[in-house]
Amino acid sequence: MRKITLVAASILVLSGAIFATVGVAKAPMVNGQVTKIDESAGKITLKHGPIKKLDMNEGMTMVFRVQEPAMLKQVKVGDKVRFDTDRINGQITVTKIEKAK
Numbered sequence: 001m002r003k004i005t006l007v008a009a010s011i012l013v014l015s016g017a018i019f020a021t022v023g024v025a026k027a028p029m030v031n032g033q034v035t036k037i038d039e040s041a042g043k044i045t046l047k048h049g050p051i052k053k054l055d056m057n058e059g060m061t062m063v064f065r066v067q068e069p070a071m072l073k074q075v076k077v078g079d080k081v082r083f084d085t086d087r088i089n090g091q092i093t094v095t096k097i098e099k100a101k
């Protein structure tokens with residue numbers, strides 16, 4: 001009986017992890033506007049709305065690192081954008097960015 005309980009518990013934990021992963025993947029992109037681009041530093045300044053997964057509950061303007069330098073060529077200052085972020089090596093990093101349609 002104890003074995004069955006253990007298996008059931010493992011399945012519950014596993015499916016929880018899968019749902020959490022899918023949830024992150026489906027998280028909507030954040031709306032923002034480019035206010036500055038620093039290609040030599042690989043950084044972009046974005047005015048953005050709340051980003052719940054980074055505990056930013058209010059909009060603000062801040063500097064982000066970009067995952068790929070080429071991302072800085074896809075947008076220019078003044079562009080309205082949609083972007084996604086993650087903490088990579090402890091640094092808040094833009095992982096995806098596109099012009100808002």
Ligand SMILES: [Cu+2]
Nearest residue numbers: 056060061062
């Ligand atoms: Cu912020």
